[in-house]
Amino acid sequence: MDHPSDDELEHVSMAWRTTSRHTRHQLSGVRRRNVLRTFRTVAHPVRAFNGALRWANEWARWSFNSSRRNWLTSMQISTPQSTDADECDHRVMKRPCPPVGWLSYDSVAETYERVAVHGFEPMALDLVAAVAISKAGSVLDVGTGTGLTAGLASAAVGSHGVVIWGRSVDSNVESCSCPAPDYLRGGHGPGPAVSRRQL
Amino acid sequence: MAPGLPFPDASFDAVVANLAISHLPDLDKGLADMVRVLRAGGRLGVTAWAPDPADPEDQGAEADDIIACVRSSCGLPARAPVLGAPWEDQLRSRTELRDALTRAGVVGIDAQLHAYRRTFLIEDYLCGWGGLGRYLRWRAGDQPWREFTDQAAASLRDRFGTTVTSIKQAWVATGLKSLP
Numbered sequence: 001m002d003h004p005s006d007d008e009l010e011h012v013s014m015a016w017r018t019t020s021r022h023t024r025h026q027l028s029g030v031r032r033r034n035v036l037r038t039f040r041t042v043a044h045p046v047r048a049f050n051g052a053l054r055w056a057n058e059w060a061r062w063s064f065n066s067s068r069r070n071w072l073t074s075m076q077i078s079t080p081q082s083t084d085a086d087e088c089d090h091r092v093m094k095r096p097c098p099p100v101g102w103l104s105y106d107s108v109a110e111t112y113e114r115v116a117v118h119g120f121e122p123m124a125l126d127l128v129a130a131v132a133i134s135k136a137g138s139v140l141d142v143g144t145g146t147g148l149t150a151g152l153a154s155a156a157v158g159s160h161g162v163v164i165w166g167r168s169v170d171s172n173v174e175s176c177s178c179p180a181p182d183y184l185r186g187g188h189g190p191g192p193a194v195s196r197r198q199l
Numbered sequence: 200m201a202p203g204l205p206f207p208d209a210s211f212d213a214v215v216a217n218l219a220i221s222h223l224p225d226l227d228k229g230l231a232d233m234v235r236v237l238r239a240g241g242r243l244g245v246t247a248w249a250p251d252p253a254d255p256e257d258q259g260a261e262a263d264d265i266i267a268c269v270r271s272s273c274g275l276p277a278r279a280p281v282l283g284a285p286w287e288d289q290l291r292s293r294t295e296l297r298d299a300l301t302r303a304g305v306v307g308i309d310a311q312l313h314a315y316r317r318t319f320l321i322e323d324y325l326c327g328w329g330g331l332g333r334y335l336r337w338r339a340g341d342q343p344w345r346e347f348t349d350q351a352a353a354s355l356r357d358r359f360g361t362t363v364t365s366i367k368q369a370w371v372a373t374g375l376k377s378l379p
Contacts, residue, residue: 102279102337108332108333111328115323119315120218126371130309131373137213139212139213139214140204140206141216142219143218143220143222149217
């Protein structure tokens with residue numbers, strides 16, 4: 001069987017968004033893939049279904065847009081509290097969605113630390129070198145994450161000159177250090193103490 | 200993240216943000232707040248991803264195309280509905296980056312292009328820590344995610360062997376807070 005085209009997937013996706021969260025939860029994983037396959041196998045090749053399919057798509061599009069309009073209207077008079085990122089559309093909202101689940105690096109912290117962080121070290125070195133901080137200077141590392149850049153800056157200015165600031169978008173907890181935390185003192189590199197729950 | 204760095208005005212000689220400003224909910228407010236906590240004449244340094252290089256040794260683009268084919272065959276969406284780093288594409292432009300820093304009150308801006316080469320094990324290339332990977336894993340669930348990564352890993356091994364070499368470019372931009 002051919003793979004579904006992007007348009008087909010988009011139509012399914014729209015219909016998908018109109019289903020209840022409970023239904024979507026139940027139809028997770030393999031069952032969701034089966035829905036996609038069933039959709040294409042049954043609806044697409046049979047011309048007789050095309051009219052119904054178009055109607056369903058139009059309904060799904062109208063329903064989705066309608067629910068989004070309602071949701072956006074409610075957003076204008078209240079604090080954003082949606083917990084379903086699928087219902088957010090950055091381009092429409094003109095502002096980001098409230099961060100949930102997958103949007104945060106917290107959900108992949110172990111993997112990120114193992115695979116990604118050391119690869120960013122050359123960039124962090126270039127940044128610290130470009131800023132050319134004086135020995136007695138003070139540095140703020142915004143969005144410090146695992147503390148990689150802060151650790152390298154501490155080598156340039158001394159650990160007491162470095163302040164880190166980050167925030168976990170999941171827990172909404174801010175992390176701030178003034179002066180630098182223990183792991184930055186004495187020439188040690190960044191450790192796991194600040195690595196997991198920050199930006 | 201922004202607004203509201205919890206520090207008084209003019210507290211630091213330098214402020215750095217490594218691959219962080221593309222994540223700011225409001226880029227202008229965030230940068231302005233970083234400048235606020237800088238002393239006059241202090242230096243702001245930021246990094247942001249730049250356009251991918253046209254480097255024949257870069258296997259990343261081809262690897263990503265292969266992964267996209269497998270992703271489609273597994274019925275997984277090609278994009279996340281929300282951008283985890285909403286300014287990433289815009290800041291790939293040197294002009295956009297300079298303009299954003301200028302609007303924040305930074306002068307003497309210098310934006311240098313740097314290339315970074317990394318070699319990933321296939322499994323690590325597919326571990327899904329990026330925005331789309333995090334979304335797909337969350338949306339599809341563990342089992343479909345595993346099926347997808349297994350298939351993608353097999354395809355990548357057929358093409359590249361055990362590793363993928365990726366070359367990315369980034370802007371390293373600095374500037375000064377203007378004197379009053």
